[in-house]
Amino acid sequence: MTTQVPGDALVSLNAVNKHYGQLHVLKDINLNVRKGEVVVVIGPSGSGKSTLCRAINRLETIDDGVIKIDGKVLPEEGKELAKLRADVGMVFQSFNLFAHKTILENVTLGPIKVKGLSKTEADKDAMALLERVGVGHQAPKLPAQLSGGQQQRVAIARALAMKPKVMLFDEPTSALDPEMINEVLDVMIQLAKEGMTMIVVTHEMGFARKAADRVVFMADGQIVEDATPEEFFTNPKSSRAKDFLSKLLTH
Amino acid sequence: MTAFMTRRKSLLVAASAALALSLSACGGSSTSTSNPPVAEKPSFAADTTMAKLSSAGKIVIGTKFDQPLFGQKGLDGKPVGFDVEMGKLIAGKLGIPADKIEWKETVSANREQFIKNGDVDIIVATYTINDKRKAEVSFAGPYYEAGQALMVNKDNTSITKPEDVKGKNVCSVTGSTPAATIVEKYGAVLVPAATYSACLEPLRNKQVEAITTDNVILAGFVAKEPDAFKLASDQTFTKEPYGIGLKKDDTVFRNWINDQLEAFDKDGSYKKAWEATAGTVIKTAPTLPAINRHSRLSAPLPLRQPKEPMDVIIENLPQYWDGFLRTLFLSVVSGIIALIFGTILAAARVSPIAALRGFSMTYVEIVRNTPLTIAFFFAAVVLPRLGVTFQQFEVAAIIALSAYTSAFIAEAVRSGVNSVPVGQAEAARSIGMKFSQVLSLIILPQALRTVIPPMINILIALVKNSSVAGAFYVLELFGYGRQLANANGDAVLWVLVGVAFFYLLITVPLGYVATVVERKVAIAR
Ligand SMILES: Nc1ncnc2c1ncn2[C@@H]1O[C@H](COP(=O)(O)OP(=O)(O)O)[C@@H](O)[C@H]1O
Ligand SMILES: [Mg+2]
Numbered sequence: 001m002t003t004q005v006p007g008d009a010l011v012s013l014n015a016v017n018k019h020y021g022q023l024h025v026l027k028d029i030n031l032n033v034r035k036g037e038v039v040v041v042i043g044p045s046g047s048g049k050s051t052l053c054r055a056i057n058r059l060e061t062i063d064d065g066v067i068k069i070d071g072k073v074l075p076e077e078g079k080e081l082a083k084l085r086a087d088v089g090m091v092f093q094s095f096n097l098f099a100h101k102t103i104l105e106n107v108t109l110g111p112i113k114v115k116g117l118s119k120t121e122a123d124k125d126a127m128a129l130l131e132r133v134g135v136g137h138q139a140p141k142l143p144a145q146l147s148g149g150q151q152q153r154v155a156i157a158r159a160l161a162m163k164p165k166v167m168l169f170d171e172p173t174s175a176l177d178p179e180m181i182n183e184v185l186d187v188m189i190q191l192a193k194e195g196m197t198m199i200v201v202t203h204e205m206g207f208a209r210k211a212a213d214r215v216v217f218m219a220d221g222q223i224v225e226d227a228t229p230e231e232f233f234t235n236p237k238s239s240r241a242k243d244f245l246s247k248l249l250t251h
Numbered sequence: 252m253t254a255f256m257t258r259r260k261s262l263l264v265a266a267s268a269a270l271a272l273s274l275s276a277c278g279g280s281s282t283s284t285s286n287p288p289v290a291e292k293p294s295f296a297a298d299t300t301m302a303k304l305s306s307a308g309k310i311v312i313g314t315k316f317d318q319p320l321f322g323q324k325g326l327d328g329k330p331v332g333f334d335v336e337m338g339k340l341i342a343g344k345l346g347i348p349a350d351k352i353e354w355k356e357t358v359s360a361n362r363e364q365f366i367k368n369g370d371v372d373i374i375v376a377t378y379t380i381n382d383k384r385k386a387e388v389s390f391a392g393p394y395y396e397a398g399q400a401l402m403v404n405k406d407n408t409s410i411t412k413p414e415d416v417k418g419k420n421v422c423s424v425t426g427s428t429p430a431a432t433i434v435e436k437y438g439a440v441l442v443p444a445a446t447y448s449a450c451l452e453p454l455r456n457k458q459v460e461a462i463t464t465d466n467v468i469l470a471g472f473v474a475k476e477p478d479a480f481k482l483a484s485d486q487t488f489t490k491e492p493y494g495i496g497l498k499k500d501d502t503v504f505r506n507w508i509n510d511q512l513e514a515f516d517k518d519g520s521y522k523k524a525w526e527a528t529a530g531t532v533i534k535t536a537p538t539l540p541a542i543n544r545h546s547r548l549s550a551p552l553p554l555r556q557p558k559e560p561m562d563v564i565i566e567n568l569p570q571y572w573d574g575f576l577r578t579l580f581l582s583v584v585s586g587i588i589a590l591i592f593g594t595i596l597a598a599a600r601v602s603p604i605a606a607l608r609g610f611s612m613t614y615v616e617i618v619r620n621t622p623l624t625i626a627f628f629f630a631a632v633v634l635p636r637l638g639v640t641f642q643q644f645e646v647a648a649i650i651a652l653s654a655y656t657s658a659f660i661a662e663a664v665r666s667g668v669n670s671v672p673v674g675q676a677e678a679a680r681s682i683g684m685k686f687s688q689v690l691s692l693i694i695l696p697q698a699l700r701t702v703i704p705p706m707i708n709i710l711i712a713l714v715k716n717s718s719v720a721g722a723f724y725v726l727e728l729f730g731y732g733r734q735l736a737n738a739n740g741d742a743v744l745w746v747l748v749g750v751a752f753f754y755l756l757i758t759v760p761l762g763y764v765a766t767v768v769e770r771k772v773a774i775a776r
Contacts, residue, residue, distance in 0.1 A: 059677055079685065086683030096678035098695050111681035114690060155678075162682050 009188055010035045010197050011166055016065030025051045026062070027221040033166070038198045040208040040229070043218035044244055045196040049201040052218070053168045056199065057088040071164055086114055087160030089167040093174050096145035097158070104139040107158045112198065113160070122161075129157040133187050149180030156218070157199060157219040162186060173204060203235060203248060217241045285336065285527065287520065289343045299503040300497075304372060305345045312338040313357035313365055313374035313496075316518035317657065319471035321377050322531040330354050334375040336524035337394055337495070337515075341373065344511050364385040365497055372414035373508070377467055381542075391492030393540045397488025399429045400466035402480050404454060410461055410483045413437045417728060420644070422450035425734070429464045432489065435569075439463075442644060443734075447472070455479065456635065465491060470532040477532070485535035492540060492557075505707035509542045564749035567735055574731035575753040581645065581717045582757065583618035586710050592653060595659025598690055600665050611661065623716050626651040632760060647721035652713060660707045661742040667702030668694050702766075707765035711758045728753055 008221040009032035018026035025048045034040050041049050054060040057068060058074050058081055067074045069088060075081045097106050107126035107153040111117040117125075132135045133153035135146070143151055152172055159167060167190065185207050192198055193213040202208070208215055210231045217225040219240045225232060236242045258384040295302035303312070304310050314334050316320035339349050357365055357376050365371045366388045379399065380390045401421070403410050410416060417438040423430035425443040433439040444450045450462040451472065462469065466487050473480050497504055511773035515521040516539040525536045572698040574665050590700045599611035618626070631644065718729035732750035736743045 023341055057681055059680060082680075082683045082685050085681060088681070090678075092674060092676055093651065095266070096672075098675060098678070098693055109692065114683040156676075159681065190444040211516035 010066045014066045017063045036195045037213045038192045040212040041201045041216045047220040053170045072100045086162045087165045088162035092167045093171040095155045133157045134234040148185045152184045169200040263335045287343045289348045290346045291433040309351040311353045311371045313371035314357045316356040319474040333528040338375045380492045380494040392494035393492030395493045397491040399489040401461045401483035413488045413663045421461045422459040434465045446556045473532045488676045520570040563745045574728035582714045586654035589656035593657035596661035597664035615658045625653040656713045667698030670701045671697045703768045704765045
């Protein structure tokens, strides 16, 4: 084991570039996220936030640069990659619960099939997680029978069931009705307090102020600012960030 | 080159067989014909045919020139065989030596005409006695009873009687009486061919286990290739009496020949003639059948009653049912293989490995754009050439059908896979599932619902496509239909109605399942 000095990067991106054809979506991205750190990624639509998240757990390939999780370079494909991916939990904007599986099965599938847990063991863990996110009584239902907020909390539980080292959230509340946003954010804030390392793409400034250690502002595929929430929201340095924040606040 | 060699080889075989025959027939003399005893100046009542022929000192006898062991033209241009021996024996009794016999080739189509025209005096030419012929000529004898038999490969020990062919592939000529008998009475699986010679290759390749027709024809094949084939048994399981044809109502001549036949039996010349000829293959010498002394007036041919149209279906229900089961078998087996292989192809098509994607795409595109008959041709003709031989044609048919159908299944599965939102796969990958797990646990179960209705349509097409197998020697529903249509020319329409009915028996329930599933999926959404 490498010595885990506090401040070591759990997720590190070094000179990462990515193109979609002519479009340069990630431009020379450098980002380090320490263990236990909560980083909020913010930026206008199309700036590459989702692509960044997807690159970190290799749902998208990158053209060049290095991405490391806990010191290990992301492998190309195959078993190794699958193993490393299990260390990185991901929560999607559109929940993506397995439509043909019950809530409980959604959470136990990974532990059983990927980690090889027994069904009883996985069921026990899953029920605990579902209780924790407040949907324990929904366990036997199908995803379509739950509200958006409930589904997203199940999705968080599903990711947590793999005991990931880091959790990625890609606009987890954007698809939700306003009255359901807080129930999801509360779960995330709780998670942050418990020391989970998190990278969260969101425009919820309340969350950023309450839970984030850092705010990273992206525009046109570049990281333009990297600051504490306080610093960023009260005193943004770049004109792009200022511009973006003024538009956001008028909403 | 090879064709030339084979032809040369078979010529050689034929020549040596003829040589062996003539040698055994003449007991070592250098001529190719035997010389049975010739009566010294026999006397006959005036105006009898016997008297005429005897005093003329020559006789014209019709026989076959191409029937090994019975009447086949030898190297010296003279025919040899059991029929020829019978002719010589009779001529001898008339005081006519073998070299004064004029042999005329008769074939099945011209025998009655030759007798009526006086082109021949008698005919000994594997000539089956029947009522139709008796209306035009008279028959002495019978002197031999041929009958249906089975020919198998030399090394075959499993077939010794007709009961042994139940469920086995047997080749015979399309629409012939022996073909009907072996299927209806003994439950063989018929592999029809255009000629008996066309059955030889399938037998050699073991695509069929036996060939069936008259033992005489089969014995001829054995004589040509004694190292390859043998008769399953010397016994026959039907009776075909061979007679000696002569001018109608020449009763005196007929009775005289009958007397001679009995005499040949008594003095052993009948047995000797057999042993020297057909006996080289059919080892068990026949006993002379009971001679038909009295020219009974044969019953008039029963007029065929015009049938009720539906009768053709009712009467042939067992055959329809058999064909139905075979079609069902072909469809079910091919369907299962196609479902499995098609799903694998679809998986390959979305796999992360480029080579697999390429293979799947190429396969599907080629097969989808090729007629089914090509697939059959490939499986039934090309594969055996490449050294892949099948015990049964069914196997080739199943290969062709499942290879063809799997391309369509692959496309249906692929479109089903595409109907599952990408987020499902991404979520599965993000919790660390391998490609195979993503596919089998997440994508395919969800794709299945949308895939089932188009899949059933593909299976319905498969059931109908299985009829192509009929053209490649596999007897299934459509193949039976064709046979029945041939046999019932006056009721073709009803034969086909029956065929259609049995296809519908499979396809309509399938279509119903498709509708139900479609409705269920609609509700689930
Ligand atoms: N699969 C794709 N193919 C081509 N272009 C894409 C693809 N995904 C995203 N893009 C483009 O890349 C840019 C960044 O997208 P994204 O990372 O989704 O931005 P954000 O999440 O910040 O809104 C956008 O211009 C988007 O249109
Ligand atoms: Mg996005």
